[in-house]
Amino acid sequence: MMRILLTYILPLALPTLVYVIWSTMAARRGDDTEPLSQGPWFALIVAGFALMLAALVATVMFGGMDPEGEYIAPYSKDGKIVPGHIEPAPGKEAGQ
Numbered sequence: 001m002m003r004i005l006l007t008y009i010l011p012l013a014l015p016t017l018v019y020v021i022w023s024t025m026a027a028r029r030g031d032d033t034e035p036l037s038q039g040p041w042f043a044l045i046v047a048g049f050a051l052m053l054a055a056l057v058a059t060v061m062f063g064g065m066d067p068e069g070e071y072i073a074p075y076s077k078d079g080k081i082v083p084g085h086i087e088p089a090p091g092k093e094a095g096q
Contacts, residue, residue, distance in 0.1 A: 007059055011051035015044045 019039060026033045069086040076082070 003059075007055045008052060011055045012048040014051060015047040019044055 020036065023033060023036055023039065068089040070089065071086050072084060074081055074084040
């Protein structure tokens with residue numbers, strides 16, 4: 001759930017959230033700003049998708065496992081469930 005929040009929801013919502021906070025603070029100070037209904041919504045949506053794309057690229061570049069490893073499905077051992085994981089390919093050590 002945290003990965004979904006950080007890679008999809010937060011990047012999409014962050015530009016709009018920052019704009020709404022800025023607009024509200026500017027209105028309280030009495031600055032002459034345009035109302036929220038006339039805001040730069042298209043630019044905010046594009047910025048959100050750009051941030052989401054950057055988060056997904058970062059996840060691909062800095063996360064993940066060795067594609068040559070062997071997937072071990074979840075199993076029960078001594079009454080406890082061992083989560084699924086990827087073991088390195090034979091002859092390769094972790095981190096290489």
